[in-house]
Amino acid sequence: MNAEQFDAVFGGRNYWEPAEREGLPEERWRAWLSTYREALLRAGFRYRLQFQVVPRTGQPLYLVYGTGHEKGVEAMKDAMWDVDGSDGMSFQDPRTRGAVDPNQPTLWGGVGAAQPELLELVAQRLREGVTSLDELGKWLLLETSRGRALDAKTAVRDLLEDGQVRVEPPGRLTKTSVIRLR
Numbered sequence: 001m002n003a004e005q006f007d008a009v010f011g012g013r014n015y016w017e018p019a020e021r022e023g024l025p026e027e028r029w030r031a032w033l034s035t036y037r038e039a040l041l042r043a044g045f046r047y048r049l050q051f052q053v054v055p056r057t058g059q060p061l062y063l064v065y066g067t068g069h070e071k072g073v074e075a076m077k078d079a080m081w082d083v084d085g086s087d088g089m090s091f092q093d094p095r096t097r098g099a100v101d102p103n104q105p106t107l108w109g110g111v112g113a114a115q116p117e118l119l120e121l122v123a124q125r126l127r128e129g130v131t132s133l134d135e136l137g138k139w140l141l142l143e144t145s146r147g148r149a150l151d152a153k154t155a156v157r158d159l160l161e162d163g164q165v166r167v168e169p170p171g172r173l174t175k176t177s178v179i180r181l182r
Contacts, residue, residue: 001020006020009039010036011039011042015035015038015039018035019032029062033064036050036064037050037064040064040066043066044068045067045068046068046069047066047067047069047070047072047073048064048065049066049143049144049145050065050093051063051064051065051080051145051146052093070141070142073141074141077141077146077148080145080146081146093121093144093145093146093147117146118140118147118151118154121140121147122136122159123159125139126179126180126181129180130178130179130180131178131179132176132178132179133152133153133156133177134175134176136152136156137150137152137153137175140152140155156179163182164181165179165180165181166179166180166181166182167179168180
């Protein structure tokens with residue numbers, strides 16, 4: 001390892017040494033992803049997304065993407081949706097732990113029902129506090145690897161059906177509906 005090169009990439013040892021010291025192998029790569037995302041923020045990229053690319057070989061690769069514009073996020077996600085499943089490749093959000101079947105060939109699978117990765121990420125967000133459906137959709141777009149704004153409604157419907165969330169006011173889901181964990 002060349003510490004000077006790491007200093008140049010990350011802005012100094014105080015930024016990258018905590019990731020290097022992570023002792024648990026299954027958490028070390030998460031620490032490095034977080035370190036890299038923070039470096040992109042310091043470099044001026046407002047939106048930083050991380051993707052786990054799983055090619056047919058099964059050896060995961062990690063891609064961290066930064067942009068200053070929401071349209072850049074949309075373009076990147078559109079490209080991923082076009083590529084996912086081709087040549088045995090799939091994308092996952094590295095923050096999920098065991099929610100995705102590695103043999104799943106498409107982003108969310110079937111139509112009309114949310115998949116485990118999406119549900120896990122939405123539950124993680126709701127543990128941080130209540131949010132509106134509109135805010136949840138924006139969070140999915142800007143803060144998750146593959147989530148789109150329209151996926152929020154599907155996820156909330158599934159979580160509501162399973163009794164995991166409460167929606168106020170009850171009834172029809174709208175942009176202003178407030179969602180909270182039970």
